[in-house]
Amino acid sequence: MSQREHDSLQALPRATASPGFTDDVMRRVRRERPAAIRRLPFTMRLAAAAVAFAFLLGGIQFVHAELAQRQRIATLRSEQQQIEAELAVVRQMAHAGEPVVVLEDGKGTRVVMDLDTDLDTNTEQPSHRNYD
Numbered sequence: 656m657s658q659r660e661h662d663s664l665q666a667l668p669r670a671t672a673s674p675g676f677t678d679d680v681m682r683r684v685r686r687e688r689p690a691a692i693r694r695l696p697f698t699m700r701l702a703a704a705a706v707a708f709a710f711l712l713g714g715i716q717f718v719h720a721e722l723a724q725r726q727r728i729a730t731l732r733s734e735q736q737q738i739e740a741e742l743a744v745v746r747q748m749a750h751a752g753e754p755v756v757v758l759e760d761g762k763g764t765r766v767v768m769d770l771d772t773d774l775d776t777n778t779e780q781p782s783h784r785n786y787d
Contacts, residue, residue, distance in 0.1 A: 695703075754770040 758766040
């Protein structure tokens with residue numbers, strides 16, 4: 656744009672809007688607004704709120720079930736550790752046990768002999784432990 660054209664445009668009088676112009680335009684825009692933009696009916700808004708509430712409840716229930724599952728797993732792990740500790744004690748006792756021979760007849764008579772005791776020389780006192 657040349658300087659001359661610029662000066663000519665500056666010399667033109669400015670247009671001013673009438674006082675009610677803005678209100679009239681806004682009224683027409685609201686009236687001619689597409690149906691998708693208009694406010695949804697109350698039943699649609701209520702249905703959308705119900706769906707959102709259902710999703711919220713489902714999420715809370717999922718989180719609760721997940722926490723309960725984690726708690727059960729933690730309980731099982733602690734029980735497993737306790738059982739493993741008890742098993743270690745039993746294994747230690749089994750390795751530290753005295754060697755014995757069990758003699759039994761068909762009538763229910765049972766004799767448990769301690770192999771550490773030498774019956775001929777009787778150097779050690781026989782064990783009087785009850786193995787039943």
